[in-house]
Amino acid sequence: MSPLRFLIFIGVLLSGGPIAFGQIPDSCKLNFGTNLAGLADYGTEIPFVDLMRTSRTWYTKSVGDPNDPFNSGFKDEMTFREDGYPTHVPQNVPGSDYPQRVVTIWAITDGWPAGAYTVLWEGDGELSFWGGHKNLKQTGDHRIVFDFPTPKEGILEMTIRRSEKDNPIRNIRVLMPGTESTYQTQPFYDLWLEKLQPFNSVRFMDWGQTNNWGQSGPGDIADDNLVDWAERSQMDHYTWAYNKGVPYEMMVALMNQENIDGWVCVPHTASEDYIRKMARYFRDHLKPDLNITVEYSNEIWNWIFGQTHWTNKYGVEETDAIWPEGTVPFIQRMLDYWTDEFDGELHRTTRVVGVQTGWTDVAERVVRNVDPESFDAVAPTYYFSFNEDGDETLDNLGSAATVADLARFVRQNMTQGVHFIEEVQTIASSLGKTLAFYEGGQHFTPHPFGVEPSYAQALLDIQRDTAMYHLYQEWFSALRSIHQGDEPWLMMNFSFVSARSARYGxxxxxxxxxxxxxxxxxxxxxxxxxxxxxxKGCEVRTSTAENKWMDSSIVVFPNPASGTVRFSGLEGAFRVAVMDTTGRTLKTTLIHPGDSLDIQDVPHGVVFLKLTDLRTGAVVHRKVVKTN
Known part of the structure; x- marks a missing residue:
């Protein structure tokens, strides 16, 4: 084998030093991640091979009722275990002449692969299924198989017909074809991972069921009780498509497996115990080179969400404070606890304050009342759409409205959208903060939201038209033109996979x-x-907390004979991440003065070395070209 040869570039990336203000190229100004869709039985984004995780929360059916309604409505009268499974089935309940069973459903199975499914469970009882399946067979005491040849436009309902009190049915798994032997070690659907692969970061707002977290609905704000860590979503809960969402364990597993950064939202009713232990969990279980962005809840100014009503009631109405200032203590409390838990490791986390993009006064009054030392970035949105005047004109056109009409009104409104973002950037810059966009993209919805518009077909058609591609390109160009500073903007697309809807977006x-x-x-x-x-190839800097450039005193020296590189100028311990040109981490290690870095197992080509000073969080990059 020929000896390894290395070309070492001493400068940061392709330049001779740090990228300074005004020098960041357009291609490096916008760093895109994506929001993940929330779990739902009718969703087309299916991240887990165990489909029980996306099942609908239980509803009930009456045993022997000749009317046989879809939902008898007695769930609240039944008794359940902590994992959400019923203590026994059937149950006699107050108010019903008939014993009750529990049922779940997957109302839309369009995202399911065709093939042979396996159902496993623990406990003594009986399951039954109704829907588009075929050839159902029980092959063991706790195993059923069935074929699902045409999941498109399909449906599947599952009933617990019998569950014994001394050994109740629990831990049901509904497994995709070919995953029975691998679901425990490979819980993520490979097709979903394939589509997710281009992104370097994901936001877990909907995964965590942040909106109305733990509530039965937006109006469920009866008390100001805070929730401790033990009350978070648990791995053994029968479904994760419920009001506490996906467990944090799965968020960390995804980030570590795919080497991607994450963005989490702390539930609005989280106690000090919850916040501190949540911070510790991410701090202690994430790979050290991954970054976690943290935000208090989501859009606590949006009155369609329960967290807005809750923070208003207990932060404003019951304290005689004014809105929105009265909501700030909830944000500050979360930031303070999180900061304390990441003390000495703030380079691993980015703390953001979410703001409303189109209402600058509210954004400014929130941000300026948060301790500037406790957060790193201001988080607006980057949506673009038509305005209410455009909606009115389109509504008058009705079914005659075209994609071109819609695109024209969107373009007419882009200048206003850019202006709103510039205003937020001005606020952030005055505080020495950058922007990190929590959501964005097209926002083509009717006014009022949720009403089927007369121009519905145009709203559906543009989603597949090249006009949409051009609108995105124009919008991104506009955002790059107003970007200031040497920090790329983190842009979290909203959202990943979901069907078209003229009424709901x-x-x-x-x-x-x-x-x-x-x-x-x-x-x-x-x-x-x-x-x-x-x-690709741009500097990847996901943390804005204590992430500052070091000088060029660190020099990299190759050792072709051993396939290693060594460093001079190190003072103290450094974490080194070896990254490819997409920013994906290939390996990480700790080095100290005098240590060498072994890169024999790294593929040939261009790689970047990201060196982080563990004392200060300061960062320097070096480029290496490895050839035979």
């Missing part, structure tokens, strides 16, 4: 995970992925 950049884009165009996905690709 077409949020997914893909309609389904198996979407054939040659047959069904995905212009939003195309535009986003091109932007992600253009960011």
């Amino acid at each position: 077409s949020w997914g950049i893909l309609e389904s995970m198996d979407q054939d884009t040659d047959l069904i165009p995905a212009p939003k996905y195309k535009a986003i992925i091109e932007a992600v690709q253009s960011y």
Whole structure:
């Protein structure tokens, strides 16, 4: 074998030193991640091979009722275990002449792969299924198999017909084809991972069921009780498509497996115990080179959400404070606890304050009342859409409205959208903060939201039209033109995979995970992925907390004979991340003065070394070209 040869570039990336103000190239200004869709039985984004995780929360059916309604409505009268499974089935309950069973459903199975499914469970009891399956067989005391040949436009309902009190049914798993032997070690659906692969970061707002967290609905604000860590979503809960969402364990597992950064939202009713232990969990279980962005709840100014009503009631109405200032103590409390838990490691986390993009006064009054030492970035949105005047004109056009009409009104409103973001940038800059966008993309919804518009077909058509691709390109160019500073903006697309809807919005950049884009165009996905690709090779700096440039005193020396590199100028311990040109981490290690870094197992080509001073969080990058 020929000896390894290395070309060492001493400068940061391709320049001779740190990228200074005004020098950051356009391709490096926008760093795209994506929000993940929340779990739902009717969703087309399916991240887990165990489909029980996306099942609907239990409803009930009456045994022997000749009327046989879809839902008898007696769930609240039944008794359940801590993991959400019933203590026994059937149950006699007050108010019903008939014993009750529990049922769940997957109302839309469009995202499911065709094939042979396996159902496993523990306990003594009986399950039954109704829907589009075929050839159902019970092959053991705790195992059922069935074929699901045509999941498109399908449905599946599962009933616990019998569950014995001394050994109740629990731990039901509904497994995708071919995953029975691997679901425990490979819980994520490989097709979903494939579509997610281009992104370097994900936001878990919907995974964590942040909106209305732990509540039965937006109006469920009867008390100001705070929730401790023990009351978080647990791994053994029968479904994760409920009001506490996906457990943090799965968020960390995804980040570590895929080497991607994450963005989490702390529930609005989280206690000190909850916040501190949540921070510790991410601090102690994430790979040390990954960054976790943290935000208090989500959009606590948006009155369709329970967290807004809760923070208003207990931060404003019951304290005689004014809105929105009265909500700030909830934000500050979270930031203080999180900061305390990451003391000495703040380079591993980015603390953001979410703001409303279109209401600058509210944004400023929130941000300026938060301790500037306790957060790192201001988090607005980067949505673009038409305004109410455009909606009115489109409504008058009705079914005659075209994609071109819609695109014209969107373009007319872009200047206003850019202006709103510039105003937020001005606020952030005055505090020495950068921007990190928690959501963004097209926001084509009717006024009022949730009403079927007369121009519905145009709203659906543009989602697959090249006009949408061009609108995204124009919007990204506009954002790059106003970007200031030497920090890339983190841009969290909203959202990942979901079906089109004229009434409620077409949020997914893909309609389904198996979407054939040659047959069904995905212009939003195309535009986003091109932007992600253009960011390749740019410096990856996900933390804005204590992440500052070091001088050029650190020098890298190759040792071709041993396949290692060594360093001079190190003082103290450093974490070294070896990254490819997409910013994905290939390996990490700790080094001390005199240590060498072994990169024999790193593929040939261009790689970047990211050196982080563990004392200060300061960062320096070196470029290495490895050849035979």
